Each structure stands twice: as C-alpha cells, then as structure tokens.
Amino acid sequence: MLVYHKVDPKAELGLTCVHPDTFEKQIAFLTSEGYQMVTLSDLRLNGNNKRIAICFDDGYQDVYDYAFPVLQKYSAVATVFIIVDYIGKENTWDVNIGGIRYRHLDEDSIHKLVESGWEIGSHSMSHRPQRFTGRREMEFELGQSKKILETKFKQIVTAYAPPFGIVTRCIYDYAFSTGYQNICGFFPFRYYAASKPKKSEILRLAVYRTDSLASIKRKLSEGNNLYCEVLKQNVVNFCSNATLAVNSLR
Ligand SMILES: [Zn+2]
Structure with missing residues (x-):
C-alpha cells in the first residue's frame, strides 16, 4: 500500500511533494507492471498481490487537481484521508517550508471524488499529534471526525x-x-522478526520525492526488499518526529 501527500508542481523543500509528471510516470509504471489500483476497503475485502491501494494523506486540493485526472486515465481509484477542520482551508497546521502554503480539498471536490468511486478516511479533526491524547480529545479527533465525514459525504x-x-x-x-x-x-517494528501486524493494522509506505520506479516496486514487494523500504521510512519518520519534538519545545 502506498501513501502520497502532495502531488503538486509547486514544490516545497520537504520530501513529500511529488511533481504531477512524476506521479503520472509512477502510475503508468504500476499499470504496466499489472497492478490494479483499488480503494483500501476493496483491497481488504478482495486482496491479491496484484491489487494495491494508493492513499493520499492530508487531503490536499492538488489531489483533485492533479492526481485524480491521472488515476482516472488509468481507470484507478484511491483513498484520501481528510483533516476535517481543514476542509477548504490552507495547511496552517503544518510547518511552513519556504513560505509555501497548500490548500486542502474543498467539499465539492471531495463529493466528486466520492462520486467517482474514491474512499474517504479520517485523518483526525486537527492533525495534532495524538501520542499523549486523553479520552475526550480522542473522542473528538477520532469519533467526531468519523461522524462529520459520514454525514457530509454519505x-x-x-x-x-x-x-x-x-x-x-x-x-x-x-x-x-x-x-x-x-x-x-x-508500525516501525511490525514488519520485522516475530512482531507481525494484526489484520486491522495497515502498513502504508510513503512515496517520497526521491523515490525511483525501482524503489516503488520494492515497497510493494515482500521480504528483504520490503524491509529495506520500511527501514528507510523509519529513518525519515524518526527525523520528522525529532523535528516535531524540537518545535514543541520552542
Ligand atoms: Zn498528515
């Protein structure tokens, strides 16, 4: 399972923004390799090693503007994870790399994605980290976001x-x-040794700006090739969590 964040020609300094032309090459490559791109729920119901789910975290408007037409061209659908409080707004929750702001999907665009067979998931209400979240906040971030998305987008x-x-x-x-x-x-350690994931724990590997077609294929494989990509992701996550900790101390 692959997860993208921004698919946008407006590049920032971070690793998570993929240019639309690169995205198209990746989707064309996956299609030529025989992969069928379905929603996360569909994959969970009818999985095989040629069915994959493409996910988009944060729900940026560029997903609708750039990724959606490419996926339509290849008869593919995807799953987008929405931050409910930021529907139609700029990403003021995120660190502002190079002064660039990105807009999140508005309601109309989300409706159109849903009508086209896309799945929506929750990416919380506020995008605040939840490591030490209490029960009330958890109800708000997880429970409330689910209810609002279900009501709005049926x-x-x-x-x-x-x-x-x-x-x-x-x-x-x-x-x-x-x-x-x-x-x-x-799930940094779930894919090593004896610590296997539970059925409902979904490992998704992020596609970064630096990924090649070969590394994307490794992310969809098993065994050592996959572990190598999991390790790379763990390193990136460790660094971004460290940034988060430093920022919260300031
Ligand atoms: Zn996010």
Missing part, C-alpha cells in the same frame, strides 16, 4: 490514519471500538 468511514502515523495501543483500541476497521500507521 459514506461509511472505516479507515483512520492518525497524524504522523503514530499509533499507540490506546489509539488503536479506541479507533477499533469507534468502528474503524483499518488503522493505518507506520
């Missing part, structure tokens, strides 16, 4: 992607008891 929301991929035991249990069936996170 789709049952079964997937939750916590901000920054952080899944604690508490978040996992709460998400599950709230009706989420697919909990997406980075």
